[in-house]
Amino acid sequence: MTASKNDKKHRTTGRPTLNEVARRAGVSPITVSRALRGIPSVAEELAQRVREAASELGYVANPAARALASARSQTVAVLVPSLGNQLFVETLEAIHAVMRPRGLEVLIGNSHYSRDEEEDLIRNYLAYQPRGLLLTGFERTESARRMLDSSGIPCVYMMDLDSGAGLHCVGFSxxxxxxxxxxxxxxxxxxxxxxxxxxxxxxxxxxxxxxxxxxxxxxxxxxxxxxxxxxxxxxxxxxxxxxxxxxxxxxxxxxxxxxxxxxxxxxxxxxxxxxxxxxxxxxxxxxxxxxxxxxxxxxxxxxTPREAIGCRAAQLLLALIAGQPIAEPVQDIGFELMAREST
Missing domain, CATH: 3.40.50.2300 (Response regulator)
Structure with a gap:
């Protein structure tokens, strides 16, 4: 039997291809792509077949190739100042829960409370053309601000509010x-x-x-x-x-x-x-x-509403990515005083 072009590519690179996964699962390549990205429109029975075929072949998706083929990535970047702080972990979990079912991968950057580190992260992530960015607060270098302004990529700011800057933000005062x-x-x-x-x-x-x-x-x-x-x-x-x-x-x-x-x-x-x-x-x-x-x-x-901020900020970013009109660019979720024994 004559080997197909994709089979030859597999032997050359040593990597199984998306088309090979599709043939083994008996579905189209686009179904494979959607199933492996977790898009809920794919029936669970088909998604399971795709996952099994990918596992048997040892297939790993190439996000860079996918972005090149579609002229846009399937990622959003989230920048937080610390991964050792529980409040940011809760926010990240909420963001992931919103983005993953939409087939979007979450790239996490940790700035360690350094504006210079954050500037480097923004520069590196913008090079990959993410669909959007979620940023913590408004304090950053002027260079970082210029990069964000000129990128044309939707941004949502978390944890604080700024009604005078024309920005999209979710947080509390x-x-x-x-x-x-x-x-x-x-x-x-x-x-x-x-x-x-x-x-x-x-x-x-x-x-x-x-x-x-x-x-x-x-x-x-x-x-x-x-x-x-x-x-x-x-x-x-x-x-x-x-x-x-x-x-x-x-x-x-x-x-x-x-x-x-x-x-x-x-x-x-x-x-x-x-x-x-x-x-x-x-x-x-x-x-x-x-x-x-x-x-x-x-x-x-x-x-402080860490989980709610992550969820609402992710939803707001999805609306911006989809080009939907935004009725509330500044969303104040508020806070609650918990009076206990120490006062």
Missing amino acids: QIRAGAAAAEHLISRGRRQMAFVGAQLDQRTLLRGEGFRRALQQAGLYDPALELLTPRPSSVGLGCELFAQLMASHPQIDAIFFGNDDLAHGALLEAMRRGVKIPEQVAVIGFNDLPASSFTVPRLSSIR
Whole structure:
């Protein structure tokens, strides 16, 4: 029997082809492509046959070749500042759950809270012509902004809001969230309130700004009660900063930590030192990580909608990719104050 052109290509490259998978499964090549991309329009029985044929042949799709053939990729790029932070993991899971059934692959970039690293990631990903980009916040280099503006690729910004820049974004007001923390502590009768922030990314600084404004409005702001460090946020750092703050300002009766992991560390250090929470010092965190409802005492925190942000941002990006009109380019999902035992 005469070998086909595709069979010869297989022997030359050592790789099975999409056409060979189609022949083995008894379906068309386009069905193979759709089935392996997880597009739900393919009947499950056919999709299973395709998966089995691909497995038997050891077939692996070549996304670069597919993009070249169609003149567009089947990927979206998502840039986050950390993969070690639970809140971004939850957001990424939600994005993947929306994109995968549409046949789109998610490329994840970690900027490590560095604007220069993010600029490099944007440059590299734009070279692959993704269908769209999901970016965290608005703080980036001018070069990165120019690349995004000139690319023509749809972008959606997550975690923060900016109604004045003409951008598409999904998130909540970091300033209002910080103010809510201050208002909660004031309502509990606290008068000597400190703010502790680490990492010092733009979102943390905005939380602190909201906290500061609310204290100023109440006539309770003391600039000496702000403790800021660019070091990465962690439980260990929270222990250290709590001890430092109590040594320098023993009169404080409440602390707002810019991240829950810092607050978790503070609760542990307070226990070691015999500082009663909340009788002596009330403690409130930010993000309401899963462990916060199980600490001793249970931590009050600002709950942020990480999963909802990922889902809504992905849906908004899909609408932009499809060229649909956008009624709400700025989507404020809000936040929730979780008052527990620590305040």
